[in-house]
Amino acid sequence: MAAETxxxxxxLDAARARLEERGIDEADSRLRWLAAHLLSCGLLDVGRHREEPLAPDLARAWEDGVARLAAGEPVQYVIGETDFLGLRIRCDRRALIPRxxxxxxxxxxxxxxxxRPGRPVAVDxxxxxxxxxxxLALRAPRARIIATDLSADALGLARExxxxxxxxxxxxxxxxxxxxxxxxxxxxxxxxPYVSSGDCDRLPAHVRDHEPRLALDGGPDGLRVISRLVSExxxxIVPSGRLMMEIGDDQAExxxxxxxxxxxxxxxxxKCDCAGRVRLAVARRVPAWLRAPTCPGAGRGPTAI
Ligand SMILES: C[S@@+](CC[C@H](N)C(=O)[O-])C[C@H]1O[C@@H](n2cnc3c(N)ncnc32)[C@H](O)[C@@H]1O
Known part of the structure; x- marks a missing residue:
């Protein structure tokens, strides 16, 4: 029988102690995620392998991964992927990890x-x-999907x-x-990007030190990119088309x-997330002929749902 080490x-026990010593939070779940990836099994099935020996190549991959986690790297970058609506999305430092x-x-x-009828056009x-x-391209296949980014690195990853x-x-x-x-x-x-520049510096280290600043920093008040996006x-957008944006939980007003x-x-x-915080704004372009001369005041209009 293989020695416990x-x-x-x-x-797993040695790695957990190492991560906790380095102040990495949620050490257990990060390690379970890494183990599941290397074992090609579900998160809940990792326990079934506890008494099995590691093949030498797996042991090397494990130690490399644990070293990266101990250095504070997000587990999604370490394993190189995450799940988004059931899709396996490749992840690395070129772009923000999908949330x-x-x-x-x-x-x-x-x-x-x-x-929408016909072949609607959406821009991400x-x-x-x-x-x-x-x-969107896979779930709404009638639509034409255009995607933009300022970062050539991010676009490279998106194309992959x-x-x-x-x-x-x-x-x-x-x-x-x-x-x-x-x-x-x-x-x-x-x-x-909708985090204020000041808050960017206070983000958890695994976000602040590893994910691209361009993806996070929304300027001094967090609203710089949102404001430009709205006017663009x-x-x-065609008359009666829509703009949908994720926003910070304190940015609704x-x-x-x-x-x-x-x-x-x-x-x-x-719209609220499952924790009840407003995170999503849905707006419809008002056709020119319907536009009123004044803006309705804050506090009126839609309520959070
Ligand atoms: C919060 S991330 C979102 C990434 C992805 N859509 C997601 O939800 O996971 C924001 C993205 O906007 C890009 N970005 C920032 N400023 C931009 C700009 N002025 N024009 C185009 N893209 C920009 C960043 O490079 C980053 O990829």
């Missing part, structure tokens, strides 16, 4: 596209890994994901929606104020 249980709350944004966008602004764009998943997406390197024709999109969907989207000037958008819904 050559078995999964011994390796579960962003799945809700993608599902809202999918529902919007499915309800700031595509990162391409998770939203790929999910689209190719691996067989998702048809047109990628464009540009600043938000720059270069897209006026009134050319039925839907603009975006998870823009007003140009690009500010986003309402940004959407309303000149009555360009009608804020239809603010």
């Amino acid at each position: 050559d078995r999964w249980d011994g390796r 579960p709350e962003t799945e809700e944004l993608a599902l809202c966008a999918e529902a919007d596209l499915r309800a 602004a700031g595509t990162g890994t391409g998770c939203i764009a790929c999910a 994901n689209a190719e691996a998943l067989g998702a048809r997406v047109d990628f464009i390197r540009t600043d938000l929606l720059a270069g897209l024709p006026d009134a050319s999109a039925d839907l603009v969907v975006s998870n823009p 989207a007003a140009r690009v 500010a986003v309402r104020e940004i959407l309303c000037p000149e009555n360009l958008f009608n804020l239809e819904a603010l």
